[in-house]
Amino acid sequence: MRNLNTNPINIAIDKNYDSDFCGSIPLNLVNLIQPHGLLLVLDKAELQIVQASENLKELFSLPVDDFLEQPLSAYLPASQFSDIQEKIIRQNSQDKIPFSLTFTANAKTVFFTALVHPKDEYILVELEENAPATSDNSFIGLYQQIKYITSLLKQADSTVAAAHITVNEIKRITNFDKVMVYQFDPQWNGIVIAQAKEDDMDDYMGLRFPASDVPKQARDLYFRNPYRLIPTRSYQPVGLIPVINPLTMRFTDLSDCNLRSVATVHLEYLRNMQIMASMSLPIIFDDKLWGLISCHHKTPLNLSYELRSSLELLSGIVSAQLAAKEKENAMTLRVQLQEIYANLLEQIYNQPSFTEGLLTGETNLLALLNLAGVAVVYDGATIVLGQTPNEQEIKELIYWLRRHELNKLYVTNALPAEYARSQEYKEIASGLLAIAINPEQGEYILGFRPEVLQTIEWGGNPNQAIQMEPDGKSYHPRNSFATYQETVKQTSLPWAFEEIEVAHALRSAVLEKIIKENY
Known part of the structure; x- marks a missing residue:
């Protein structure tokens, strides 16, 4: 199997840490x-x-x-x-x-x-x-810094390389004690993919943090605020007078305010991290929050408005550069797959049956979809290549697919969690891509990926991320961020979007070939 999609951000996690409780607390009506x-x-x-x-x-x-x-x-x-x-x-x-x-x-x-x-x-x-501008935060000085960082980002050859440039340069121009790029996984847990820090700061590189650390309503607010600054966690909140907005007869919605006060639980979270000041900037592309640039400082730190505005501009540039790297990676994979697909397509049409075209010749289905094994169940026969479950197990799997009316394309990288019988052969089939040919007759192309044991390192125990008070209303964040290791089992390498895309194309080609064979 080719070594694609092994980025830790793609490791599937079977537990949802995106707390509904944390995500339901309004952050914008604090007054x-x-x-x-x-x-x-x-x-x-x-x-x-x-x-x-x-x-x-x-x-x-x-x-x-x-x-x-x-x-x-x-x-x-x-x-x-x-x-x-x-x-x-x-x-x-x-x-x-x-x-x-x-x-x-x-x-x-x-x-x-x-x-x-x-x-x-x-x-x-x-x-x-407004503090008077200095040579460090004058417009021309900051413009020069941004231009320099932009030129470095353009030279980066990968997403991670661009992230490392980002943290090093932001730390240099802001003097924060630690700067990290924090990428969200598909379940909104975050992983630190780049870090620049002082020697006495805790090392979070490669650690994952549960989704409840940045709950949904906090994530949503990043689309309305270019940054979130807390110059010191030990501040005394300032109220509004009158308490109720006379124009609306409600609390004033502070969603768009940079000055908006911070939830007490987040200030407690910073204290447990031994952080006094923090700033975070969103990385957004394709209208989705991809990650955060997170800055920490051991003592109070209030950046000038000019410097904050420069970081706002820089986060937009970083977002664009990371988006370009991600799209470049996707395009590289798509080109590779299209080349293999074209060869496979030629074989399918040059062989008497599509089965021979898929499983024999210089190119085969294993190479196209990064499989360890494949089974073609068609016309009363089961033909296998590579590592697959036995024939009886394949029959039972097809019965399960039919019973759940999985009639076009079914994809999972955690089959044992969805189909319990597959736990018996998880070593060879924790991942499944099933292409339906004629599901009513139980005819499928089945692609298998083996179990890949992977270790996740969390920043603290994610199962203790939230500690509820006996009243069931208030809660506290975890007070330890010591590395907590978790081994992910019964999962395969995930399926890339481009692989699923080419599988759909293959299904259409096979159905067309069958029609030509029969008519």
């Missing part, structure tokens, strides 16, 4: 923000302040109530307010609009970087004090 910024909620008609974060009082020494029902224009230069008005009016999408604002209240002037989020019923304005 709290982190204290490194301010939040204003404006009405859309007059741009009046209808809700504001409590820390407005600390910065300007005025009660928050004094700002409510006041127009934003009262605190900004006329030119800046006109600019905001114009851009909001002309903005048709929900994209975040950045501004530099000079905010004056109670005889105090503060320079802010602002993000404006137009919503259906109101407008959110996030404000962070």
